[in-house]
Amino acid sequence: MPTIAIIGGSGPEGRGLGLRFAIAGHPVILGSRDAQRAREAADGLLAIHAGIPVSGAMNADAASRADWVVLSVPYEGLRSTVTDLAPSLAGKMVISVVAPINFTDGNPRPVLVPEGSAAALTQSLLPESKVTSAFHNLSARELLKPDEMLHGDIIVNGDDRDARLATMRLAEDVKSLRGVDGGPLANARCVEEFTSLLLYINRTYKKRSTVKILGI
Amino acid sequence: MPTIAIIGGSGPEGRGLGLRFAIAGHPVILGSRDAQRAREAADGLLAIHAGIPVSGAMNADAASRADWVVLSVPYEGLRSTVTDLAPSLAGKMVISVVAPINFTDGNPRPVLVPEGSAAALTQSLLPESKVTSAFHNLSARELLKPDEMLHGDIIVNGDDRDARLATMRLAEDVKSLRGVDGGPLANARCVEEFTSLLLYINRTYKKRSTVKILGI
Numbered sequence: 110m111p112t113i114a115i116i117g118g119s120g121p122e123g124r125g126l127g128l129r130f131a132i133a134g135h136p137v138i139l140g141s142r143d144a145q146r147a148r149e150a151a152d153g154l155l156a157i158h159a160g161i162p163v164s165g166a167m168n169a170d171a172a173s174r175a176d177w178v179v180l181s182v183p184y185e186g187l188r189s190t191v192t193d194l195a196p197s198l199a200g201k202m203v204i205s206v207v208a209p210i211n212f213t214d215g216n217p218r219p220v221l222v223p224e225g226s227a228a229a230l231t232q233s234l235l236p237e238s239k240v241t242s243a244f245h246n247l248s249a250r251e252l253l254k255p256d257e258m259l260h261g262d263i264i265v266n267g268d269d270r271d272a273r274l275a276t277m278r279l280a281e282d283v284k285s286l287r288g289v290d291g292g293p294l295a296n297a298r299c300v301e302e303f304t305s306l307l308l309y310i311n312r313t314y315k316k317r318s319t320v321k322i323l324g325i
Numbered sequence: 326m327p328t329i330a331i332i333g334g335s336g337p338e339g340r341g342l343g344l345r346f347a348i349a350g351h352p353v354i355l356g357s358r359d360a361q362r363a364r365e366a367a368d369g370l371l372a373i374h375a376g377i378p379v380s381g382a383m384n385a386d387a388a389s390r391a392d393w394v395v396l397s398v399p400y401e402g403l404r405s406t407v408t409d410l411a412p413s414l415a416g417k418m419v420i421s422v423v424a425p426i427n428f429t430d431g432n433p434r435p436v437l438v439p440e441g442s443a444a445a446l447t448q449s450l451l452p453e454s455k456v457t458s459a460f461h462n463l464s465a466r467e468l469l470k471p472d473e474m475l476h477g478d479i480i481v482n483g484d485d486r487d488a489r490l491a492t493m494r495l496a497e498d499v500k501s502l503r504g505v506d507g508g509p510l511a512n513a514r515c516v517e518e519f520t521s522l523l524l525y526i527n528r529t530y531k532k533r534s535t536v537k538i539l540g541i
Contacts, residue, residue: 218511218512219511219512219514219515221441225437260539260540261539264522289526290526290529290530291522291525291526292522292525292526292529295434295435296434296435296518296521296522296525298435298514298515298518299435299514299515299516299518299519299521299522300515300522302512302514302515302518303515303519305512305515306480306507306508306512306515306516307538309507309508309512310505310506310507310508310538310541313506313508314506314541316540316541317540318538318539318540318541319538319539319540320536320537320538320539321536321537321538321539322523322526322534322535322536322537323476323477323534323535323536323537324476324532324533324534324535325526325530325532325534
């Protein structure tokens with residue numbers, strides 16, 4: 110099974126995805142800017158689920174050792190992170206989980222990315238990688254509870270069809286998730302921005318919401 | 326019950342919404358640039374469902390006689406339509422169903438609206454109206470079959486909370502639909518753009534898809 114590095118893997122979303130991918134059998138390397146934090150994050154996942162194939166490493170080391178690389182970093186740091194890691198990402202599938210959201214006034218608001226979406230920005234910085242956008246709209250808290258059923262669909266965007274299908278299959282390696290083909294990166298903006306809509310809905314309804322595509 | 330004008334009411338989406346609102350008991354005026362076409366559209370709905378409170382009129386006439394006004398026009402014509410009708414829309418709730426989509430290369434692609442969304446553009450042109458964004462992602466074909474159950478949620482955005490709640494109630498006047506509070510117009514862009522994502526999904530899966538918010 111392909112080895113997956115998670116850049117920003119010591120954050121809750123990154124750890125949650127890492128846990129689920131590792132339970133599915135993928136070797137997972139949690140990346141962090143700090144090697145010690147990365148190892149602690151991996152130990153934390155082993156404490157939740159003993160024996161899964163997870164380890165920790167510096168971001169650049171994790172990226173260079175992996176087949177596929179998941180970007181789970183705040184939007185503000187995306188450009189510099191991707192630029193730094195570019196040599197290790199060439200030729201690889203890069204999955205962006207980044208949602209461009211601004212919290213400055215306390216309320217989540219979508220940030221307009223000049224390139225169209227965080228994933229399209231990433232693709233523009235990595236012409237030799239196959240960038241997809243996916244795994245938005247999942248709750249880190251639920252990801253980190255391996256017995257919790259996950260609801261909702263993983264809408265996958267990307268300009269390379271094979272990478273899109275591989276990302277959909279990765280989604281379906283996680284129990285109870287469904288991958289949905291969302292087409293090219295031009296369609297990624299609304300999926301990324303839906304994250305901030307769902308955060309609004311969660312606050313208003315005091316529930317944890319997610320999105321499902323009906324009729325397919 | 327408030328009288329509802331539908332600007333662009335002779336198009337399939339406008340007729341479909343008009344049919345469902347009239348069945349729910351709302352007096353509906355289908356507006357068109359052409360009085361004859363508006364009357365024919367109203368007659369067409371009466372042929373589908375006899376006795377419903379529907380009539381046809383020129384757009385400006387429809388707008389001035391209504392309590393609430395639904396905008397169901399192509400994005401390209403939105404600015405000029407709204408500017409022309411502005412005097413009749415002041416003080417009223419205006420519901421935008423407009424999705425900014427470009428079909429020039431044969432594939433639906435979201436158009437970036439400088440104001441953020443078609444609804445936000447409309448609000449900027451109508452400072453004395455209460456603009457909401459809703460009723461995206463419904464199939465005109467299904468709307469026009471009154472026995473067809475509608476699936477999916479109506480996510481409502483708008484900066485005025487009362488207008489948002491009124492629009493949600495209007496959605497729930499239509500059998501089997503649910504209104505979801507999507508917050509301010511800043512959140513409308515992703516809902517509008519989702520229309521073009523769903524069109525892509527419909528083509529790819531050869532199905533008619535819609536969106537549901539799970540967990541609330």
